[in-house]
Amino acid sequence: MTPKILTVGAAYMDMLMRLPRHPVRGEALLAEGGGTTLLPDGRGANCAAALAKLGARAVLCCRLGEDIHGQRLHATYQQMGIDTTPIIADGRTPTGLSVVMVDDTGDTRTVIYPGANLNLTPDNLRAAFDTAPDAVCLQMDLPEETVLAAAHLAEERHLPIFLDATPARVEFPLSELPELEVFCLNEQETQVYTGIRPSGSDSCLKAALELAKLVKARFYVIKLSDRGAFLFDGRHFNVVGSYTVKVMDTAGVGDAFLAGMTLEYMRTRGDMTAACKYGNTAGAITVMRPGTFTAFPTGEEIAAFIARNGVR
DSSP states (O other): OOOEEEEEOOOEEEEEEEOSSOOOTTOOOOOTTOEEEEEEEOHHHHHHHHHHHHTOEEEEEOEEESSHHHHHHHHHHHHTTOBOTTOEEESSSOOEEEEEEEOTTOOEEEEEEOGGGGGOOGGGSHHHHTTOOSEEEEESOSOHHHHHHHHHHHHHTTOOEEEEOOSOOTTSOGGGSOOEEEEEEEHHHHHHHHSOOOOSHHHHHHHHHHHHHHOOEEEEEEEOGGGOEEEEOSSOEEEEOOOOOOOSOOTTHHHHHHHHHHHHHHHTTSOHHHHHHHHHHHHHHHHTSSSSTTTSOOHHHHHHHHHHHOOO
């Protein structure tokens, strides 16, 4: 049976602003020829969307405002086939908003208003777990107590936990987490938590050993961008290669990897190498397209891509 995967995370509406240049201090810039676009975003929502497009039974637990942005996001999730029953409508706080300003050189500046995301509390999680998921995906972009509560609720129900340590939060009490199935980080996050830059196999292994002192997990996965993924099970390590592709937009690539890795891990009943290969493929296709929701691949697209390119 197709796995049902619950994602507990943040949801935002992005306001993408294209400018000829960024305004200087005190300037009111008339951006002729530019424009604004509203796009769904947020790591939790991205992961759920990527899972849905890959064919998983995706469930999303987040908190949206009772405003036009929240209504549009909720409708978008439903159109994608995501189970939205655990989503909480917040009548006091607006939907999270991120304002992304991109100039003609590609220089990007972002302002984030968390909004209702900060009001997702442990009490809001029960309905999400009542959907009877097979696994849980978490990120670190929610209040500390909510992330910990979600992890412990998953532990109570004997559900595998896939935690992506994004964004890196050095103050987060990692020792209070239950045992994870997979602890996943990128290079920067690995350096923040361990002080080690994972530049090669030796440094990756040293970093993974340090991570094992901080968090108990069955697998540790370090995402190495276009170099693939380093995985460690406490005794053995492996480097799973990625693809060489033309990068158009890196937005959402980590969420695509998490979704692909989690889904394939559940489908293969714990084949971590196959899971990382699938996650790498999902990420490679995503970076070749603009945006997030529209860039995430379907399962059919991944199968076709692998058939054309093979795996290193």
